[in-house]
């Protein structure tokens with residue numbers, strides 16, 4: 001049995017930031033649909049090109065495409081102890097496909113951590129986000145700047161702004177979130193596995209709150225990395 005956790009929340013809520021730290025502090029693997037699409041695009045694959053046409057407009061990539069990619073990814077050996085899902089599922093159809101696949105492998109989603117953040121904060125977070133080209137670390141020009149402008153603290157790589165992080169596209173992504181992803185809050189609440197975490201607090205506070213919420217799952221099957 002593995003431990004499987006979903007980080008749910010709007011664009012800019014802090015899913016990627018938290019998932020990275022949680023993966024470092026547990027034996028779970030970080031699986032981010034957006035990161036997988038951006039990696040595919042860098043490699044110039046057909047999947048990458050297809051995803052880009054949706055991402056640039058702030059639309060969701062078709063369910064079938066995302067579902068196939070994620071279900072294949074989680075079969076890899078590094079996911080055996082469990083997964084932290086970041087950015088997936090984003091629709092009810094994706095959530096149902098994930099649940100069915102988990103059940104076929106005698107597995108399940110143990111917990112869904114919902115990061116709530118007010119809208120005005122989200123727009124600033126998205127517009128100020130800077131991402132490292134080399135290691136994927138995330139900074140924010142308003143809230144969490146790198147020590148040297150444009151340079152990653154962790155690896156010295158170059159920071160860039162994602163093309164879909166412009167104000168206009170960000171606003172549309174939020175609308176898409178409200179229409180298509182927000183219903184998943186109730187979906188998981190009804191299953192009794194939703195934990196709400198105040199995503200407006202400091203990054204380290206949020207991490208501790210998440211680890212606390214996951215406590216009982218982590219002690220049984222997922223041991224912290226040395």
Ligand code: ADP
Pocket residue numbers: 009010011012013014015016017018125126128129130138139140141143144199200201202203206
């Ligand atoms: P998501 O993956 O949910 O879109 P990110 O983790 O990329 O969100 O965070 C969005 C932006 O907000 C990044 O620039 C990140 O550095 C910043 N950020 C994340 N968490 C916090 C926080 N708790 N307080 C302030 N800024 C944050």
Ligand code: ADP
Pocket residue numbers: 010011012015016033034035037054055056058059060061062066086087088089090091094164173
């Ligand atoms: P954010 O961190 O701001 O939430 P992501 O990196 O998760 O953004 O996603 C960027 C874009 O990739 C989305 O706007 C969408 O076009 C596409 N995408 C990522 N995950 C999914 C998904 N589960 N379903 C459909 N499209 C997705």
Ligand code: ZN
Pocket residue numbers: 132133134135136137152153154155156157
């Ligand atoms: Zn870096």
